[in-house]
Amino acid sequence: MTEPAPADTAGLVDPLGRPSAAAPRGAAVEVAGLSWRPYGRARPVLHGLDLTVAAGERVLLAGPSGSGKSTLLRALAGLLLTADSGELDGEVTLDGESEGRAGAVGLVLQDPGAGVVASSIGRDVAFGLENVGVARDAMPARVAAALAEVGLDLPPDSSPSTLSGGEAQRLALAGALVMEPRLLLLDEPTAMLDADTAAGVRAVVADVVARRGLTLVVVEHRLTGWLDLVDRLVVLDGDGTIVADGAPHDVLAEHASSLVRQGIWVPGAPEPQPLRVALTPMPRAAAGVLAPGAPVVAGTDLGVERRSRRLGSTSRSTTAVAGADLAVEAGRLTALTGPSGAGKSTLMAAVGGLLAPTTGRVDVAAPITPVSGGQGDCPRPPHEWPSVDLARVVAWVPQRAATAVVGRTVRDDVLTTARALGLSGADAETRADELLATLGLARLADTDPRHLSGGEQRRLAVASAIAHGPALVLADEPTVGQDRLTWSAVMGTLEAARREGAGVLVTTHDPGVVDRADQELALRRPSQPAVDPEPERRPLLARVGPLALLVAALCVLPLPALLGSWRQALVVLAVEVTLGAVGLLAPGPGRRPEGRLRGVLARLAPAVVAVVGVAWSAWLLGGRDLEIAAGAALRVLCLIVPSAFVVGFIDPERLGDHLAQRVHLPARPVVAATAALQRLQSFDDLWTELMTTRRVRGIRADRGLVRRGTEAVAVTGGLLVGALGQAAGLALAMDARGFAGAHRRSWAGPAPWRLPDSLAVLGGLTIVGAALVARALVG
Incomplete structure (x- = not known):
């Protein structure tokens, strides 16, 4: 197999060793009068949009939360009606054709794990080749070349479930590139990554696009890191209309102040400040019971082991957290940081009683420990508390915000916990309305929360977590996918909870959140159990x-x-x-299999x-x-x-x-x-x-x-x-x-x-x- 060409030979050969004349080139894109209104929404996300992208051009697409950036990417891929239903008008063409060959457009979704279709990374990359009828004996070389091109140096039989965030992004990119697309679309490819991993992904994208001559459209909220890699910056406003378009630095020089007002993360602009949020106090709330600085919860020598088994394969043990100590104090914000796969979410869940730690102990402050939670001097750990007792003390904003939805309407969702705790009343309803107004969800109060965008669902999860005044707020990446304005609202809401006396624990890659924290705990990836040199016998x-x-x-x-x-x-x-x-x-040599x-x-x-x-x-x-x-x-x-x-x-x-x-x-x-x-x-x-x-x-x-x-x-x-x-x-x-x-x-x-x-x-x-x-x- 011919190895991929190094970066300094750009333009001489492509990743499969062919002359540059045979390498895929970029496609010209024409969008004319594009309008899209999803069913269940009164207003269109995009309305009469026109856009032209030249072959080989690299475009950065920006805009406030909800401006239709991801929608436009799906339209460019010809996939708007694949996963959604609604009213679609207008036309999108590639090199003058409304339907190109299969694989001519490569789309990498915001959540790369959502697109995994196979149980091994090699087979996942080969999926596109299968769809276009490539012969089986030709696939291994092309798969290996695509994996090497994106720098994913793992055996092809590795499981996608073991990949870190950066590795998952590289796998998704390899799956798109192996089909030799002419147009590459990336939806917030670095939003969930730490700074070093994000820089690595950007470098891979820049290298591949330059060597292949691809047309690139990338969506990002934060422009830093991308501006020098693109030729053009296109900005959408909240109505899905193009309000700025041109060379990146020219657009920023001319429109910086207006873009900042719209919520665009403009490099060099002063960092946004959290909104000053005043919330109606909740009677009998757990927040404020402890004195500022008093430990709300403390985890000592915590460890979490996970065991999983996929159909048709052997069982696998992984260490998610090992020997971690963490104390969350009343009226303080603690930031958990570290690379993808370091166990931030798992440690948060263990400290908050959402899962039982394998080793170590979790202690909750006595004044907020439920009476039913213990006997004598031996209180039960929070993972054993009844639901109502846990909810009174702990609130959770999960990383997958869609799973936090429990109400039939947005307003019902915010009031759910207060009602379950018997705290419903005028104060609860007033506080819920204040939270919805602060987080830009008031106009959606009667909407089914499942119809909200990802960013809106995340803000709803924050509102629902804070509404009843918990003593411990667990927020898993709460600012992901937010523009400057919604970031200020989310952080303002979390700081309001902190001022009420709650201990706030946040997992984040966001430096702005870390700067606002009272303390930071940086985690490293735990060492994994040594691979047993003796293979497991197969039944x-x-x-x-x-x-x-x-x-x-x-x-x-x-x-x-x-x-x-x-x-x-x-x-x-x-x-x-x-x-x-x-x-x-x-029968046979090897280690005895478990769990049969x-x-x-x-x-x-x-x-x-x-x-x-x-x-x-x-x-x-x-x-x-x-x-x-x-x-x-x-x-x-x-x-x-x-x-x-x-x-x-x-x-x-x-x-x-x-x-x-x-x-x-x-x-x-x-x-x-x-x-x-x-x-x-x-x-x-x-x-x-x-x-x-x-x-x-x-x-x-x-x-x-x-x-x-x-x-x-x-x-x-x-x-x-x-x-x-x-x-x-x-x-x-x-x-x-x-x-x-x-x-x-x-x-x-x-x-x-x-x-x-x-x-x-x-x-x-x-x-x-x-x-x-x-x-x-x-x-």
């Missing part, structure tokens, strides 16, 4: 291909028709358990509820006959048990390869289903975050079967909404890499059929044979 089921496992599990579908009694079903169940136990064996049986039992647990329900119904409808009830329950169990054994070993990605190449199913539904299965594995995290939100908002059902059942239904609805949001982002990322037009698709992964596959199918048929034998010999 027999892990050595079987996913298609064979699926077929083996489906072989049992005729069982309900074959089994006539509970005795017959019991024989078949014994055969299933025996075969499953054999499949869990892991535990995983099967965990997958069976929800099914037991269904089995009990079937038995109960059969007992009632069958004249209260226990044999009828047992037979019905065991027949259902016979259907479920094989799946409980095999599903943990089915890798969705490999299953997609087999379904497409061996069964010859249509590519589009196979890829969509595979991507959905990949996302299903993140639902546990989303569910946990939604339940944590309810707990810290005071509405978690701590006891009562009926209440918990009702809550499960409500959270399931939230999970579906969150899943739809993830699906929309995933669809956007997939179509940005040519999936929408992938009529002839190739596959990066092979789909072999081996001896273990045949043996697994034989095992499934053995179960059916056992049912036939039991029917003939057992009454």
Whole structure:
């Protein structure tokens, strides 16, 4: 494979070693009369916008929060209607054509993790190549070249879930560049990164764009660092109209003062100051109970270990926090800083009682510790407190602000915790209205909060956290995606909480926030457990291909028709358990795998509820006959048990390869289903975050079967909404890499059929044979 050309040979060869004449060149872009009004919004985000970008031109797109910058990027990519619905007018053309070739536009989303479509970085980069039908044997070289070009020096089989923020941005960039786009679109690529990592990402972008001659449009709130890398600065106002356009330094020289007034982060302008926010005091609030400077909460020698297991792979342990000490004081703001992956969010959650630390202890000041929280001299740690007790003391602004939404309207959301604590009344409503006005959300008070933009949802989360006067405010990156004006409002609100006596703990990469903090705690990435030199043995089921496992599990579908009694079903169940136990064996050299049986039992647990329900119904409808009830329950169990054994070993990605190449199913539904299965594995995290939100908002059902059942239904609805949001982002990322037009698709992964596959199918048929034998010999 030819190595990528170094920067000092720019223009001689491209990253794949071809002469510069063959390298991709930039596209000319023409936007004419573009208007877009999303459904659910009264006003259009963009209205009659005209814009021309010359081939190879590098444009920085700026504007206040909500001005339509991200919307315009999606329009340039031709993806406005992919993930959203609304009224669209106008036209966007690339080199005079309204529809270019697949991959001609590379779009990197603000959250790079939202666009991950595979379980390894190599396969993720290859996704676009599959969509345009590149031959499998040509993919490895192109994938390796793209990874090298962006400086992501990791094995192609590395998991995207292990990447830091900067590495995730580089992966997303490689996935776009491997398709040789002519137009590269970047949506706030450095917003969530520390200064050094952000500088590294900018350097990669500048190098790639210069060597390939690409047209570049990058959206950023903060202009510093980008001005010398672009040819042109285009500024939108709050109505989505272009108000400034030209050479960057000329635009700033002519319009600096007006841009500052609009909220643009103009380099050299005085740093904005937090608004002076006066809030109506809340009666019986936890804030202000402690004297200024008194510790609200203190964590000592805290450690958090995480263990995860992806479908079809071995389990993995990571250290999120190790040996951390942290005290948050009343009336003080503490900033947690450090590179991506340093454990800032995890440490914040452990100190605030949102998760249980693996090691160490968390102590809360006695005057605000709930009476029910302890017995004698041994108060319970905050992660064991009931929901209402935790909500009275602690508030949380999560990094994914969409998961903080619990109300039907914006105003209801702000009042939710106060109502749960019994603090509703005139003071609570007045305070809520003050917060909405301060944070620029008053006009949206009756809007469904799920229709807000990302920046608006983040400000809503801040308002909802402060509304009831908590003693401890946890804010995870609260200023991300904010312009100067909304930054002032967010910081003013947090400082208002500080003046009320709350201890405020903030994770941030924002130097303006750090400057306003009373203390800073800089974290480093914790050392990870040493990789065991002895590899983990693979269970027999892990050595079987996913298609064979699926077929083996489906072989049992005729069982309900074959089994006539509970005795017959019991024989078949014994055969299933025996075969499953054999499949869990892991012969050979290496370390013994963990959690095999535990995983099967965990997958069976929800099914037991269904089995009990079937038995109960059969007992009632069958004249209260226990044999009828047992037979019905065991027949259902016979259907479920094989799946409980095999599903943990089915890798969705490999299953997609087999379904497409061996069964010859249509590519589009196979890829969509595979991507959905990949996302299903993140639902546990989303569910946990939604339940944590309810707990810290005071509405978690701590006891009562009926209440918990009702809550499960409500959270399931939230999970579906969150899943739809993830699906929309995933669809956007997939179509940005040519999936929408992938009529002839190739596959990066092979789909072999081996001896273990045949043996697994034989095992499934053995179960059916056992049912036939039991029917003939057992009454």
